[in-house]
Amino acid sequence: MIFTVAIPVYNDQNTIRDCLDSVVNQTVGEDKLEIICVNDGSTDKSGNILDEYMSKYKFIKVIHQQNSGAPGRPRNKAIEAATGDYIYFLDGDDYLGPEALEKMEEKIVQYQSDIIIGRYEGINRGVPVAVFKKNPDCFSFPGSNALFTMSAQKLFKRELLIKHNIRFPEHFSLGEDQPFMIQAYAYSNSIALVKDYPCYYLTNHQTIGRVQLTKKPLSGESFMFRIEETLASIELLNLEIDKKRLIFFHYWERIMEVELSALISKSFLIEDKIFIFNKLKKMLDKYQYLDYYQQFSSRHKLLLRLIEKGQLEDLISFWYAEKQPGNMVVQHGKVYPKPELAYNLALH
Structure with a gap:
């Protein structure tokens, strides 16, 4: 079983070494790894660092392209270039736990699921937890609360993405995971969870030399x-x-x-x-x-x-x-909100 780890990179010179080292040192071993880094027109030293790693490790491939302004195009490039059985989307300012892919492989062997979600660990930020608390280790998407984790930092069977032509939108930069994830969830045979091991470290770096997309003000x-x-x-x-x-x-x-x-x-x-x-x-x-x-x-x-x-x-x-206390009223054993329109709608 081969795992492709896809990493879109943009001005990540302060974090990309930790990110790459976390993948290179996975306990599944190098013979099961393919790393595809897509340098999205970085203006810092990220491109040089990626080339350095590519020259050192034969299973690392680097694609350089002009800046697209969003992770969607680099991730799509990685999907097209990938040869692994499963593909994991990792951001250049995050990193994996040492046994992450090994723990996910165990779930693949056990359940043959199309999507595997490893437990998240937050560094200076919160992370999704509801999906791990309210679902068994393997479950179907309909009827679950899987939509409360809509980021792409998950492991996907590559055949699922190819068969249904599931790709990231490339024309906007925040929340582009959602259209991708809704398709992947909808077409998946099942979703498996790694609940007992921190697979993915989601970071909020205080000083990384650039403003993270998720921290920019939204219109x-x-x-x-x-x-x-x-x-x-x-x-x-x-x-x-x-x-x-x-x-x-x-x-x-x-x-x-x-x-x-x-x-x-x-x-x-x-x-x-x-x-x-x-x-x-x-x-x-x-x-x-x-x-x-x-x-x-x-x-x-x-x-x-x-x-x-x-x-x-x-x-x-x-x-x-x-x-706020005192803003609800009780009539005939039922509770209604006091605001006029809400009250009338609830009443009827």
Whole structure:
């Protein structure tokens, strides 16, 4: 079994050695490794460091290209160049635990899963944990909470990506993982977890010489790219209509819990908040959410109705009313929110 580790690199001169060393020293051994580094037009010494490693290790391949401004194109280049049975996407400022690929290989042998997610360890940042707590070691995507980890730092069967032509969008730079992941999850036979070993170290470097993409301020348009592209990707899935509706339902569940929270709590400009809210309103209509409306919880139904029928201030009023004592009322044994539109929608 051969593992391709794909690493997009842009101005990572301060971290790329640690990253590469963590792969070179994997306990699976060099005969099972293929490392493809795509230098995305770095202006620091990253390219020289990559060439140095390539000259030293025969299983490292380096591709130099002009800057694309996002990880999507370098990752796609790596998919096309890969020859391994499985491919892992590693960022140049992160690194793997020494036994990461060995632990994942054990899950492949045990379950033959198309996707393996290794436990994350955060360095100066939080990491996804819900998927490891709420699922067995091997599970199917439908009915799971897999969409609460949508980053590409996972191990994928390369045949899955090739067969279904699953690639990263190349025209935006934040959240481009989401359209890729929704397709990979949807077409996967199963997902396996490594719960008991820190496979991937996700870092937030305080001084790395550049601003990490995830730390740059977001515009409303940039925020919505990921959502619009992901919903469009679901619409294009070559699956039966009932399966697609289930995936739409799961993704809107994520939007209710993650993206709406970011909309309300993050420091967007007010015009960006309004832009996002109005775009979400259009997306509900475009993708006919009423076709799978009955599957949502009562709270999610109310949030969806507030987006459909109300304005941004109605959503924010309800959001904060939930969190403050005295902002809910009880009638006939049922609890209703006090804000006017939320109350009327909940009542009916």
